[in-house]
Amino acid sequence: MRLLYPEGSATQLPRNNPRVRSFYTRVMTVRPFFLLLAALFTCAPFVLHAAETRPMNVLFIAVDDLRPELGCYDAAHMKTPHIDKLAQEGTLFEKAYCQFAVCNPSRASVLGGVRPDTTQVMANNKFLRPMMPDVVTLPQHFKNHGYTALSLGKIFHHSEREPGDDPQSWSEPAWYHGEPYRQWFTKESNDFIANLKKLPPDKRPKLLRAPPFEASPESDDVYPDGMTALKAIETLNRVKDQPFFLGVGFVKPHLPFTCPQKYWDLYPEESIKLPPNYYRTKDAPEPAFHNLYELRSYGGIPPKGDIDDATALKLIRGYRACVSFMDAQVGRVLAELDRQGLRENTLVVFWGDHGYHLGENGLFTKMTNFELGTHVPLIVRAPASAQKAAGQRSSALVELVDLYPTLAELAGLKLPSHLEGTSFAPLLKDPAKPWKKAAFSQYLRPGKEGIMGRSVRTRDWRYTEWKDREGNNMGVELYDENKDPQENTNIATDAANAEKVKEMAAILNAGWKAATPN
Incomplete structure (x- = not known):
């Protein structure tokens, strides 16, 4: 009382x-x-304000060597249920393009927010920070705004041998798979490598590698990507109560195409066929091609000449198996995000760093300016307030260099002045909105000539110019993407297309600034 x-x-x-x-x-x-x-009545305004103003998390999923051959990209033969589900919940971009079709230059462009001509990173042995010491990278920008920025797996192009990672970008040292780092597990593969070691030094290859494919009885978690998924689950538990930018990088389906047998079983041997255009593009200039040198560094692949059909079929099957293996790891990470109740406050972006050839155009792997080399998968799942509808698709031309300004804008961060991409955040609200007139890619052929290929993709056409260091013309390509989407015949030298060549050359030479949306 x-x-x-x-x-x-x-x-x-x-x-x-x-x-x-x-x-x-x-x-x-x-x-x-x-x-x-x-x-509660006294504190309610403060609690509500805190909920409204908590920064949006970012789950940044990067995948190596992934072409847009997924279920959600209308490839019914592919078993990718987790990526497909993400597409059903977010926005799928049908025409997304990398700026350079090999790992390190592409990632340097994405993470630096600038194009390869600015980074001057044109190969896998040069890195972003030495070339641009003062650049504020994408994760660094989030870190500077109070986020915990973390790198798991392959985000920057880094490895044990190369100083490719960028400590300034992260709140903690980057984590790059567990130990030991193994690619092959079967007795046959290990015996193959053991026999190579027995060869005299002058007959032994520089890289002691087994064949570029293997199905093993091992579990997912003995592979680097399985370890990365486990680390991502552990990390989400640790950082769930603070704003985070979490980079999760999966290496499969990069060579070698090695993964558990159960993923190979998803693609029966009899279902694998060679592509219909398993030949060089007609009338394309020599710099448009390469000699499969990445593939030829693996055991059992001849140092020159054609790949036999049996090997080609195994490469296609192994690639698809590794895509499904990677899809399972993505599913584990997304399931943990949901389990922690983070879905509504986390922006998820899923992207491949460049495209890939599996025999098409007479090529395997990347390193081209063809559509298959430059076209990439890109899916963004934003909270409901930032996107018009779940499961929407956009046919607008977008580029990987646009990721930096897009994520910064969606998170409410000021855009740095050095960026050379365009935020496509408006496309999440209106996927059919008129957008870029063109997307730009390039590739530098190594060698004394230093031949650079510059390519421009419009809605209906692809045009490429190859020039040496002195600016001499080394070849021109033109493809009608409606009539010849596989780019089987170069029509640049046909006199009937002279005006179109002139028009596309003008777009290419005007550059990316002239192609930005109004």
Whole structure:
């Protein structure tokens, strides 16, 4: 009763009265409830404000060597249920393009927010920070705004041998798979490598590698990508209560195409066919091609000449198996994001660093300016407030260099002045909005000539110019993407297309600034 009648007051009632004791007991029973209610009303504005202003997390999923051959990209033969589900919940970009069709230059462009001519990173042995010491990278920009920025797996192009990672970008040292780092597990593969070691030094290859494919009875978690998925799950548990930019990089389907047998079983041997254009593009200039040198560094692949059909079929099957293996790891990470209740406050972006050939145009791997070399998968799942509808698709031309400004804008961060991409955040609200007139890619052929190929993709056409260091013309390509989407015949030298060549050359030479949306 002290709450109502303080001791010593003239109105204090005797506690030995049964009615008074009963009333006192009831008041003291409900007192904590009223005190809690008062506290909630007092603090509610601050709690609501904190919920409204908590920064949006970013889950940044990068995948190596992934072409847009996925279920959600209308490839019905592919088993990619987790990536397909992400597309059903977000926005799928049908025409997304990399700026350079090999790992390190592409990633330097994405993470630096600038194009290869600015980074001057044109190969895998040069890195972004030495070339641009003062650049504020994409994760660094988030870190500078109070985010915990973390790198798991392959985000920058880094490895044990190369100083490719960028400590300034991250809140903690980058984590790059567990140990030991193994690619092959079967007795046959290990015996193959053991026999190479027995060869005399002058006959032993520089890289001691088994064949570029293997199906093993091992579990997912003995492979680097399985380890990366486990680390991502552990990390989400650790950082769930703070704003985070979490980069999760999967290396498959990069060579070698090695993964558990169960993923190979998804693609029966009899279902694998050679592509219909398993030949060089007609009338394309020599710099458009390469000699499969990445593939030829693996055991059992001839140093020159054609790949036999049996090997080609195994390469196609192994690639598809590794895509499904990677898809399973993506699913594990996304499931943990949901389990932690982070879905509504996390922006998820899934992207491949460049395209890939599996026999098409007479080529394997990347390193081209063809559509298959430059076209990439890109899916963005934003909170409901930032996108028009779940499962939407956009046919607008977008580029990987656009990721930096897009993620910064969606997170409410000011865009740095050095960026050379365009935020496509408006496309999440209106996927059919008129957008870029063109997307730009390039590739530098190594060698004394230093032949650079510059390519421009419009809605209907692809045009490429190859020039040496002195600016001499080394070849021109033109493809009608509606009539010849596989780019089987170069029509640049056909006199009937002279005006189109002139028009596309003008777009290429005007550059990316002239192609940005109004």
